[in-house]
Amino acid sequence: MGREMVIVLDFGGQYNQLIARRVRECNVYCEVHPYNISLEKIKQLQPKGIIFTGGPNSVYAKDAAVCGKEIFELGIPILGICYGSQLMAYLLGGKVASAPVSEYGKTEVEVDTGSDMFKGVSETTICWMSHTDYIEKAPEAFRVTARTTVCPVAGMECPEKGLYAVQFHPEVMHTVEGMTMLRNFVMNICQCSGDWKMDSFVETTIHAVQEKVGNGKVLCALSGGVDSSVAAVLLAKAVGKQLTCVFVDHGLLRKNEGDEVEAVFGPEGPYELNFIRVNAQERFYKKLAGVTEPEQKRKIIGEEFIRVFEEEAKKIGAVDFLVQGTIYPDVIESGLGKSATIKSHHNVGGLPDYVDFKEIIEPLRMLFKDEVRKAGLELGIPEHLVYRQPFPGPGLGIRIIGEVTEEKVHIVQDADYIYREEIAKAGIDKGLGQYFAALTNMRSVGVMGDERTYDYAVALRAVCTSDFMTADCAEIPWEVLSKVANRIVNEVKGVNRVLYDCTSKPPGTIEFE
Numbered sequence: 263m264g265r266e267m268v269i270v271l272d273f274g275g276q277y278n279q280l281i282a283r284r285v286r287e288c289n290v291y292c293e294v295h296p297y298n299i300s301l302e303k304i305k306q307l308q309p310k311g312i313i314f315t316g317g318p319n320s321v322y323a324k325d326a327a328v329c330g331k332e333i334f335e336l337g338i339p340i341l342g343i344c345y346g347s348q349l350m351a352y353l354l355g356g357k358v359a360s361a362p363v364s365e366y367g368k369t370e371v372e373v374d375t376g377s378d379m380f381k382g383v384s385e386t387t388i389c390w391m392s393h394t395d396y397i398e399k400a401p402e403a404f405r406v407t408a409r410t411t412v413c414p415v416a417g418m419e420c421p422e423k424g425l426y427a428v429q430f431h432p433e434v435m436h437t438v439e440g441m442t443m444l445r446n447f448v449m450n451i452c453q454c455s456g457d458w459k460m461d462s463f464v465e466t467t468i469h470a471v472q473e474k475v476g477n478g479k480v481l482c483a484l485s486g487g488v489d490s491s492v493a494a495v496l497l498a499k500a501v502g503k504q505l506t507c508v509f510v511d512h513g514l515l516r517k518n519e520g521d522e523v524e525a526v527f528g529p530e531g532p533y534e535l536n537f538i539r540v541n542a543q544e545r546f547y548k549k550l551a552g553v554t555e556p557e558q559k560r561k562i563i564g565e566e567f568i569r570v571f572e573e574e575a576k577k578i579g580a581v582d583f584l585v586q587g588t589i590y591p592d593v594i595e596s597g598l599g600k601s602a603t604i605k606s607h608h609n610v611g612g613l614p615d616y617v618d619f620k621e622i623i624e625p626l627r628m629l630f631k632d633e634v635r636k637a638g639l640e641l642g643i644p645e646h647l648v649y650r651q652p653f654p655g656p657g658l659g660i661r662i663i664g665e666v667t668e669e670k671v672h673i674v675q676d677a678d679y680i681y682r683e684e685i686a687k688a689g690i691d692k693g694l695g696q697y698f699a700a701l702t703n704m705r706s707v708g709v710m711g712d713e714r715t716y717d718y719a720v721a722l723r724a725v726c727t728s729d730f731m732t733a734d735c736a737e738i739p740w741e742v743l744s745k746v747a748n749r750i751v752n753e754v755k756g757v758n759r760v761l762y763d764c765t766s767k768p769p770g771t772i773e774f775e
């Protein structure tokens with residue numbers, strides 16, 4: 263297609279997509295491929311640069327991910343990161359060994375600012391390290407460009423062959439000047455011009471979907487949230503009326519949300535979509551009765567979702583494809599990559615083994631939330647929808663700790679409504695990544711109008727985050743919190759206590775379950 267691209271070769275590290283995202287931030291298209299991609303495929307892709315990721319193993323491990331050394335002869339600049347740097351050293355005749363001391367976390371690194379990799383970087387800079395092995399000796403043709411007190415080769419290069427390596431992780435925020443280093447690699451060393459934008463993603467994805475779907479019928483799982491709305495509008499642009507959007511009201515939505523979604527995407531809204539609303543509240547409540555274990559709740563809600571879709575698909579007849587608005591953090595946090603399972607997000611890990619569609623299309627699978635928002639704006643979706651705070655697929659089901667009942671749903675809906683209303687009134691919503699009320703499973707004693715009460719405690723949560731992988735607890739002004747607390751205990755029956763969750767992520771997660 264003649265567009266500039268850098269590819270990331272995945273050796274099993276945690277930050278693979280983050281590296282790709284950082285490259286895209288330089289306005290250069292980037293894809294992640296497995297480390298054992300064939301040389302022919304690489305030649306076909308014609309990347310302007312290749313980045314080797316980190317990985318969990320030692321290069322000497324029996325099942326280590328190792329590529330052939332012919333890749334270094336392609337004449338394409340390569341940057342090795344962490345394990346990727348060790349692999350480069352190992353394959354080209356350097357020495358990799360177990361470091362006398364493992365380095366984890368923020369580490370002072372001395373860099374040679376004469377290197378093209380480190381142009382504009384301070385001579386001593388803070389970088390994020392996470393390794394047990396290290397490069398003891400660089401290969402013959404290489405020059406050492408960075409060191410720490412532990413690492414004799416924290417960076418090395420052979421500019422004649424376009425080969426560069428760093429032991430630390432330039433892609434994570436803790437590496438203070440990491441973005442400058444990556445930009446140096448992408449723009450100066452690989453000589454990319456940086457003319458790629460999100461509209462290119464939209465355009466390419468529309469073409470890819472058209473090719474895949476042909477004349478087939480497509481069903482889209484629309485929740486009204488940012489991700490599925492962007493996926494739906496993208497698909498509508500690609501295949502028009504071949505698409506039907508199904509919106510399942512599972513009875514776990516925020517107050518009035520079902521009607522709001524229908525107003526935007528239904529027949530009265532601005533989009534010409536085939537739109538079906540399924541009121542399945544009773545069905546979900548029944549399935550959830552008596553269930554308290556969070557993962558089981560998530561799986562039940564996820565599975566029931568799919569069943570409802572399948573039924574709708576059968577009614578429409580001959581539906582081949584199911585579209586989901588899965589985004590990248592859902593994919594890794596569900597443990598489908600190599601990281602541990604934190605929660606099975608229902609639109610990924612919670613899928614039942616058998617799904618009665620030919621294929622699932624997840625056009626946003628490789629994007630982070632803020633990239634999805636950019637794509638949404640490119641597609642002409644109004645700002646107020648694009649910047650909506652995220653709402654999880656399993657809805658209030660994971661904001662009610664313990665068993666879900668209709669009564670508890672109403673309590674959390676009403677409390678959450680008050681909270682959101684007061685946050686908006688105070689004008690602080692734009693600075694918050696996500697904020698909501700949850701219902702704890704705890705009842706405690708209170709006193710109201712001289713009467714003893716024994717009611718639920720509502721927990722309020724607000725976090726600041728841009729990627730939803732990590733989050734800080736937000737400092738909501740006390741006047742706002744106390745007003746919300748007051749209103750909730752006065753206006754919501756069944757609640758006599760309001761708590762504020764001060765936990766960041768990690769160690770907490772954003773949702774409660």
Ligand code: XMP
Nearest residue numbers: 606607608652653654655656730771772773
């Ligand atoms: P956690 O609780 O894992 O949440 O820190 C991170 C972000 O993901 C959202 N979330 C989900 N989204 N299906 C979704 O579509 C899910 O099952 C799900 N669980 C969590 C959560 O609201 C936050 O934005």
